[in-house]
Amino acid sequence: MSVLVLVEPGDELSLQALGFARTLGDVRAVSVEGPYAPGAWAKTITAAAEGADAIVAAGSERGNEVLAHVAARLDQPFAANVTRIDGDVVTRVRWGGSLLEEARVHGSPLILSVAPHVHAAEPAGEPVETLVPDSSDESPRVVEHVAAATGGVSLAEAKVVVSGGRGVGSAEGFAIIEELAELLGGAVGCSRVVTSAGWRPHTNQVGQTGTKVSPDLYVACGISGATQHIAGCKGAKKILAINADPEAPILASADYAVIGDLHEIVPAISAELRKARGA
Amino acid sequence: MKVLTCVKRVPITGGKIVLTDDETAIRTLHLGFTISPHEECGVEEAVRIVEQSGGESVVLTLGPAEAEEQLRECLAIGADRAIHLVTDGEEWDPQATAAAIVEVVRAEAEPFDLVVFGNESADAGGYQVGIRVAYALGLPVVTGLKGLTVADGRARCEQESAGGRDVYEVSLPAVVTVLEGLNLPRYPSVPAKLRAQRKPVASSTPARPEPRLEKLRLVVPPGQGKQAEILGNGPGAAPAVVAMMQQIGVA
Numbered sequence: 001m002s003v004l005v006l007v008e009p010g011d012e013l014s015l016q017a018l019g020f021a022r023t024l025g026d027v028r029a030v031s032v033e034g035p036y037a038p039g040a041w042a043k044t045i046t047a048a049a050e051g052a053d054a055i056v057a058a059g060s061e062r063g064n065e066v067l068a069h070v071a072a073r074l075d076q077p078f079a080a081n082v083t084r085i086d087g088d089v090v091t092r093v094r095w096g097g098s099l100l101e102e103a104r105v106h107g108s109p110l111i112l113s114v115a116p117h118v119h120a121a122e123p124a125g126e127p128v129e130t131l132v133p134d135s136s137d138e139s140p141r142v143v144e145h146v147a148a149a150t151g152g153v154s155l156a157e158a159k160v161v162v163s164g165g166r167g168v169g170s171a172e173g174f175a176i177i178e179e180l181a182e183l184l185g186g187a188v189g190c191s192r193v194v195t196s197a198g199w200r201p202h203t204n205q206v207g208q209t210g211t212k213v214s215p216d217l218y219v220a221c222g223i224s225g226a227t228q229h230i231a232g233c234k235g236a237k238k239i240l241a242i243n244a245d246p247e248a249p250i251l252a253s254a255d256y257a258v259i260g261d262l263h264e265i266v267p268a269i270s271a272e273l274r275k276a277r278g279a
Numbered sequence: 280m281k282v283l284t285c286v287k288r289v290p291i292t293g294g295k296i297v298l299t300d301d302e303t304a305i306r307t308l309h310l311g312f313t314i315s316p317h318e319e320c321g322v323e324e325a326v327r328i329v330e331q332s333g334g335e336s337v338v339l340t341l342g343p344a345e346a347e348e349q350l351r352e353c354l355a356i357g358a359d360r361a362i363h364l365v366t367d368g369e370e371w372d373p374q375a376t377a378a379a380i381v382e383v384v385r386a387e388a389e390p391f392d393l394v395v396f397g398n399e400s401a402d403a404g405g406y407q408v409g410i411r412v413a414y415a416l417g418l419p420v421v422t423g424l425k426g427l428t429v430a431d432g433r434a435r436c437e438q439e440s441a442g443g444r445d446v447y448e449v450s451l452p453a454v455v456t457v458l459e460g461l462n463l464p465r466y467p468s469v470p471a472k473l474r475a476q477r478k479p480v481a482s483s484t485p486a487r488p489e490p491r492l493e494k495l496r497l498v499v500p501p502g503q504g505k506q507a508e509i510l511g512n513g514p515g516a517a518p519a520v521v522a523m524m525q526q527i528g529v530a
C-alpha cells in the first residue's frame with residue numbers, strides 16, 4: 001500500500017503518525033511550505049496524493065482539519081483519530097477516548113488521522129519532501145499572530161495540576177486549591193461545572209472540551225469524574241482523588257484517594273507539606 | 280445578519296459508559312441529553328450577533344424526534360426558529376449529515392451570512408461536517424474559533440495556537456466551527472423557556488443514504504475500572520498524601 005503522510009517539522013504527533021503509517025506500507029512523507037492555510041495545504045496534498053492508497057496525518061487540530069479539507073475535496077470518507085486498521089475496518093476514538101468505534105470505510109484513498117499516543121514517534125529518516133502550495137490560492141490563512149500574556153504555570157505543561165469541581169462550592173473556595181497548587185509549583189484546573197458556574201475561566205478547564213493535561217500528579221478535588229472530565233486528565237501519570245463520596249466514578253480512574261471533606265483535607269495537605277519542608 | 284447554527288443531540292454520559300446489547304450505541308435509558316458543549320457556545324454566539332446587529336438566528340439539528348428538546352433549549356437561549364431533520368434514531372455518517380444540511384441551506388429563500396458548527400461533536404468526534412458543508416456551498420471556512428468578531432461583511436476569527444492566537448479574516452458568507460470557551464452561554468430564564476415553546480420548528484424527514492463511514496460496533500476501551508488505593512479518611516490522611524507525593528517526586 002502506498003501512503004502519503006503529512007509531517008509537520010518538529011511536531012511530535014505527526015512523527016507518531018509517520019510511525020503508524022510505516023506499519024501500513026510504503027511511506028512518502030511530505031510537509032507544506034509557508035504559513036498555515038488548511039484549504040491551500042489540502043489542495044496541494046490532494047494533488048500530490050494522486051495514485052496513493054492512503055493519506056495520513058496526525059490526529060491533531062491541524063491534522064484533522066487538513067484531512068477534512070482533503071476528504072471534502074475528494075468527496076471520500078475521513079476517519080479521524082484512528083488507533084488500528086484491519087483491511088477496510090478502522091478502529092477510531094469517540095467521546096474524547098472514553099469509547100472506541102469500529103467502522104468500515106467505503107472509499108478510496110483511505111483518509112485517516114492517527115490518534116495521539118497509539119504509536120511511538122519515529123524520526124523522519126530520509127528528508128521530508130516539501131510541497132509548495134499554489135500562491136494564487138485565496139482560501140483563508142493566518143494573517144496575524146497575537147501573543148498571549150504570559151504568567152503562571154501553563155496547565156498543559158504543568159508537572160502537577162490541582163483541580164477543583166462542584167464540591168469546591170464557590171469561586172472563593174478555590175483559595176485552598178490555589179494554595180496547594182502554588183506549594184507544588186503546579187497549575188490550577190477545574191471541571192466543566194465550575195466553568196459553567198463562572199467560578200473559574202475556561203482556560204482552567206480540564207476535559208474533553210477543555211485542556212488535556214499530562215502531569216506527573218493530578219489532584220481531583222470534589223470532582224465526580226464524568227467521562228468528559230476523565231478524557232482530559234487520563235494522560236496524568238498518577239491521579240489522586242479527594243472526594244466526600246467513596247462511590248464517586250472518579251475513584252475508578254484514580255490511583256490514590258482520600259475520602260472526606262476537601263475543605264478540611266486540602267488545607268491539611270498544604271500544612272503537612274510546609275511542615276515536611278521545615279517552613 | 281442571518282445565522283444558522285447546527286447542533287447535535289448527545290447523551291450526558293456521566294461517570295461510566297454502558298453499551299446496548301448489540302454494542303452499536305450507548306445505553307441511554309437513565310441518561311439526560313444535551314447538545315455538544317462547543318455547539319452551546321455556537322448558539323450563544325449566533326444569538327449575540329443577532330442581538331447586536333439585527334437579523335435572524337436559526338438552529339438546525341439532524342436527529343430523532345426527541346431532539347426537538349434540544350432545539351427548544353436553543354430557542355430558549357434566543358434563537359428565533361428551528362429546523363429539524365427527523366431521523367429514526369440511526370446515526371448518520373459525516374458525509375450524509377453534511378449533504379442533508381447543504382440541502383436545507385440551499386432551500387432557504389434568503390441565504391445565510393454565517394453558518395456555525397461545533398469544532399467536533401462530543402460523541403462521534405469526526406471533525407469534518409462543517410468543512411464538508413463549506414466545500415459543497417463554495418464558502419470559506421475557519422475552524423476551532425475561540426474568538427469571533429463580525430463587522431462590515433467580514434469575520435475576524437481567532438484560533439488558539441502555541442503561545443497565543445492565530446487570526447484569520449474571511450468575507451461573508453462563511454462557515455465557522457467554534458470551541459467551548461468562545462463565550463459563556465447564558466442560562467435561559469423561565470420566560471425565555473416559555474417563549475421557546477411557541478417558536479416555530481419546521482420538521483422534515485430526509486432519507487438516510489448508505490453510510491460511507493459505516494459504524495460496525497462500539498467498544499469500551501480497557502483501563503477503566505482501576506481500584507484506587509485509599510490513603511485515608513479526612514484531614515488525618517495528609518501525612519500519607521505527602522509521603523506519596525515525595526515518593527513520586529512531586530513534593
